[in-house]
Amino acid sequence: MGGFVAVGDLAERFSVTPQTMRRDINTLAGQGLVQRFHGGVGPALSTENVAYTDRQILCREEKRRIARDMARCIPPKSSLFINIGTTTEEVARALRGHERLRVITNNLNVATILTGHANIELIVAGGVVRHRDGGIVGEAAADFIRQFKVDFGIIGISGIDADGTLLDYDYREVRAARAIIDNSRKVFLATDYTKFGRNAMVRLGHLSEIDALFTDRNPPAVLEEVMRESEVALHVAGG
Known part of the structure; x- marks a missing residue:
């Protein structure tokens, strides 16, 4: 959880479909909680x-x-x-x-x-x-x-x-x-x-x-x- 994580790995970890996981990632990225990358997600910035x-x-x-x-x-x-x-x-x-x-x-x-x-x-x-x-x-x-x-x-x-x-x-x-x-x-x-x-x-x-x-x-x-x-x-x- 400290760096980049693939969408597929997250979907498997939380027992949801990749489509659901992408929607969740988009929501979290929009809130500034994570950074979205091609094929996955990484930690957001740590200062705000x-x-x-x-x-x-x-x-x-x-x-x-x-x-x-x-x-x-x-x-x-x-x-x-x-x-x-x-x-x-x-x-x-x-x-x-x-x-x-x-x-x-x-x-x-x-x-x-x-x-x-x-x-x-x-x-x-x-x-x-x-x-x-x-x-x-x-x-x-x-x-x-x-x-x-x-x-x-x-x-x-x-x-x-x-x-x-x-x-x-x-x-x-x-x-x-x-x-x-x-x-x-x-x-x-x-x-x-x-x-x-x-x-x-x-x-x-x-x-x-x-x-x-x-x-x-x-x-x-x-x-x-x-x-x-x-x-x-x-x-x-x-x-």
Whole structure:
């Protein structure tokens, strides 16, 4: 997943026709997630993420399935962090029926989703608000998060390298996500299949630091091996 991959190999890997795979590649290339080449596809550039409004649409149904799957693993009366990302926002929606949750977030969209639900106590981190997606970033947000120790840290990611490295685009966002990992008893990673092998330039951590990965398709074999060695639970949401 680190370089060029032929259309035929991808179609076989995901059990779809080459025509379906080409359509998926065209969609991903249009969103800036990959680069399309003759006969195959390669990684996108590593310096800039897809626009937030586009990410809201991309793989929306897959993200909702992932979110429902994860929400079933969060018991009532839990404390949790929810960080920045369109997939974690879907997790917030899936949690609205839970009883007596305490949620700490650095995502204004998550705060909006959960506001007004009497069964959820909501705590919002302070810091710099990123205008493009409502994320709260910077050292103040990370310092705020470090004041807590919670049951579950729910995070998203922009890319997972073939060696299991977790990657993102904004070092300020990574500081807050790193604080979430360090201050959660269990860490749940929510990510759709497009993030496997995707490039980004800022290192967050490694798959071995995650307790469970929630996704919509099985990861590439090399990542599954990393997960087995690190005893990371894999949850693949059904269609």
